[in-house]
Amino acid sequence: MSETAKLYRFFFVLFLIGVVIVVAGIFGSITSALAERRGHLRRKWFWLGAFFWIFAIAALLIMKPGPAAQTRRHRGFQEWIRHPFEREHVWAEAAGTTSRVPKTVSVITVAVVGFVTGWLLIDPVWGWTLAILGGAGATVILMIASVVGERVVVDPDYQPSERRPPTPRRSVTLLPSLGIVLAGFGLGGLAGDLLWGIVWGVIGGGATVAALIVAKEKVDYLDMGILLAGAVASTVLTTLVLPGTFEALSANLSLRMAGAWIPAGVAAAFVLWRKSPSPAKALTMVLGWTGAGLLALPAIVSWDVLKPLESTIGDSSGLGYSYLFIGVTVGIMGGAFLLSGLTGLNVVATVSTLAFMSLYAGAQVGFTIPGLISNFSNAGEIGKLMWPPDFDWAIGTGQWWWLPSWDFGSELRANPLMETFRIAIVACLIGVTLAIPLALRASKITAIRGSDYWLNKGIMNVIRTIPDLFWAMIFATSVGIGPFAGTLALIFFSMAIMAKLLSETVDAVDPRPIEAARATGSHHWPAIRTSVWPQVLPNYVAYALYIFEINIRASVVLGIVGAGGIGRVLEAQRSFFKFDRVLAIVLVIFVIVFLIEQVSVALRRRLV
Amino acid sequence: MIEFENADVTYPGGFKALSNVSLKINKGELVVIVGLSGAGKSTLLRAINGFVPITAGSVKVNGTEVRGASQATLRELRGGIGMIFQTFNLVYRTSVINNALMGRLSKVPRWRSMLGVWPAADREIALQSLERVEIVEKAYIRASNLSGGQQQRVGIARALAQQPQILLADEPVASLDPVTSHTVMRDLRRINRDLGITTIINLHFLDLARSYGRRLIGLRDGELVYDGDIADVDDETFRGIYGRAVTPDDLKEGAEL
């Protein structure tokens, strides 16, 4: 029996469980209503059952057996429902054609269905939990199914030659441990509120990527329809659903603005499409426009346009005239993207993005030329205040921040230096991991196809042109000031550096083994994994160490703009004009950064 | 079985590298293709596994049409066709066994190859194919530490690990010295005889072809100019393939063995 058949059967059982839970939930609600008790708990059961139900239906739909199986016997709905329990030979007949949809798409869809149902029916935390459980569950099931399905094809009578060397101890790959670490951080993040920052990425990006994968070679009108449907859905979410559920104003508004602009982005993409059917351009368009929506709000907040409205925004009833500003800003950016898409002049999009961002960054840090001149006269005064550095405060009685804190709870925030390290480590790990697929797809020799290359190269370049400080500001305004914003900022920062360095390394690898791997009938990514990855691995590790080094330094600076860590303390002391304490902290940081750099340099030298 | 019917290959630039080639290769045959550099030998070979799309006619492998086949069909097809390259095309920064395991890529689930967690059975198959080309003692050594002849044997082992029905060798000995060339050619002939794998070998010169082949296919400027027994090759056919008269040098090595 094929993997797909097993999985299909599994989801069918899941579907039945869902039915049972729903029935039990309804029954429980009725009885509790009769008993005049509140049906709250049972309502959750009901929703949970409904989730199982929808989730299983979606999964069954995706994994509907392929044409070979269908054309023979399974035409009607009844046949289709009966299908999971059909005799084995039906599946044997369909073998090879059953998996119409790539397994990755199945997993993503299951996760998205889990997310949407959990979110809509219960609450966002449930949405994320179900998304992760669903995605991880489906992956594990697929893996288990494939292991169970493995058949030993080795001749049992074969006599190994005497020259065969003993099997060396299998080198423990980094992957499992890295996975555990990442999962730990992921769960830590889940407990907090960080996930709101990626809601948009999952809806928009997920739908886009899924559509691309389903499309395989080219995106057709049907897929555009899917994109549009996804867009409409997210607009509904961002305008109708989110306002009620969100407490945090800034995240709410950012997301809503991003969502509100999707239809425009899609329409523009469509125009582009008709002119030149390039999925990459069209998708870059959508991403660019919605991305602009995501950026616009924090930007406008920083320009104080919304200040007068702050009190009225909370009830999300309306934004008044500031909608106009937001609209104009996003419109200009979107228009620039459209223009650049139509003319093929990417420079238009890049320049406008850059101009927009530098204006924003400049406004945020008060970097204006006259300000620069007048402020320089203060420099001498500050110098006098700095000496002697107050080490007593910094290392002595101050904030206890030099002690390592193993307590992940309340201590986390009270320990700025550790916080700085944590930010740097987490961001480095996540960022360099996320950079791998991006880098591989942004290199001509490893991208799946031309459109894939252009799309990812575009994404990479956009991410890369945005400075770390700007990321920090975006996230500080959208998820709130604190270490989480700093982590997100540094994730993007690390990802950008790694993607660039790695994709350039990949560009330079020996391409001939890739051809050899393809000649064996391999799928794309396994071929890349076995032929390119060993070639770039040493460089990759070296880059990761280098990025960790940069992250330490950057996270200190980012703290100053509200991204948590030691920078926060630094900024606080500076604003109290305690310049002697500032100097003490700076010196301590200097020593630590220097030490880390030495270790990292030594390690890197051994690697490459 | 491999069948070419009036197959043409025109490269995107407009260069016609194969014209009107028709031939039939039966299961278990060992065929040598000779021709000058640029005659279209590689193109012919690559048309079989779909690396080069043919632009007219048809190419069928075990009854499956290669022309216009979907990616999935091509992958399945390639899974059964091993390929050996002039430049070996190994991954030098990893071990010999990892190179051989690449032959299993089409047979193991993707997550396994992505994580590098190969099933024991597939490792065993990789080791057995290394044993077949007598390089198994180097299994855990980095591929870059091997000599040229050893590297080509790893290349053959990688193809054998696919448990293929067809082996395509594109000038497998062109970067090797004469002695090593003979070892590799003997390996290929042995594999063809022992395992009954249809084997097609591109060679630049006729001498090696005479020693190891039975059936010879001559290509010149993309056209099939000879298809027959090697023993029947005379001066006339030689001139037809190479455009010049045969010299004692061309035949020397054939006589040696």
Ligand SMILES: Nc1ncnc2c1ncn2[C@@H]1O[C@H](COP(=O)(O)OP(=O)(O)O)[C@@H](O)[C@H]1O
């Ligand atoms: N990708 C390509 N694009 C254009 N022309 C090509 C390409 N590959 C090969 N050719 C041309 O096709 C002809 C045959 O090439 P090839 O099959 O490699 O010959 P051989 O292997 O016999 O040396 C040569 O003239 C070569 O220049």
Ligand SMILES: [Mg+2]
């Ligand atoms: Mg050639």
